Amino acid sequence: MIRVENLSKRFLKTVAVDHIDIHVPAGEIMGFLGPNGAGKTTTIRMLAGLMKPDTGTIILGGHNLAEEPEKAKAIVGFVPDRPYLYEKLTGWEFLEFSAGLYNVDKGELNRMGSRYLEMFELTDWKDELIEGYSHGMKQRLVIISALLHHPRIFIIDEPMVGLDPKGVRLVKDLFTDMVKATGMCVFLSTHTLAVAEEICSMISIIHKGRIIASDTPDNIKSRIARTSGNLEQAFLKLTGAEDIEGLRGSLGVARLR
DSSP: OEEEEEEEEEETTEEEEEEEEEEEOTTOEEEEEOOTTSSHHHHHHHHTTSSOOSEEEEEETTEETTTOHHHHHHTEEEEOSSOOOOTTSBHHHHHHHHHHHTTOOHHHHHHHHHHHHHHTTOGGGTTSBGGGSOHHHHHHHHHHHTTTTOOSEEEEESTTTTOOHHHHHHHHHHHHHHHHHHOOEEEEEOSOHHHHHHHOSEEEEEETTEEEEEEOHHHHIIIIIOSSOOHHHHHHHHHTOSOHHHHHHHHTOOOOO
């Protein structure tokens, strides 16, 4: 569903993303992990078509993003780390605007918008100006807007930021249920390792612009931490190690199936 080959991006003398490969099949939730400045957001912006890579190919649902950008973007739902909202619109007006971008008809907007507003407990706020929303409410509204067109691929950067515990549970259950029901693939970047460990079927860890591990959470824990401990222990051991190349060699940088 998502296939990335030899992707790279440089800013002046800084290599933000260093010739990485990513493969996320349909029906999988990929957790994209890494320390601050590792290249996560740059990678996501390239996947979303907001930034042009220096090298590499991005295939989304069979469409080459560089050659067929409209077809590729039409099947993607995208939530950035700092979403921009028109705060003088009401919540429902923003959903109408978002639906228009993806040619979602009024009937489908009414059906899906009402469903998700109720699910995320925003129904009572749909006619209020967004400027009066809390950060968590804005985050929930943006997620709803990115789901209206039934995307086959969902790309989201830091989905849990600003959400209360109930909101976090709603988002985790939503992703898990949608992947099972529709075969959608989810690519999410997060610093919340417990969330990644709970819902992600695959994990890729990026460090200094390079993918240093890509495997199931259990395999990463057993190969890196050599323990039954949690993903956080494995992540800290891997990204804190001095000999990253040695770890890459010992892991074989396991590829996704």
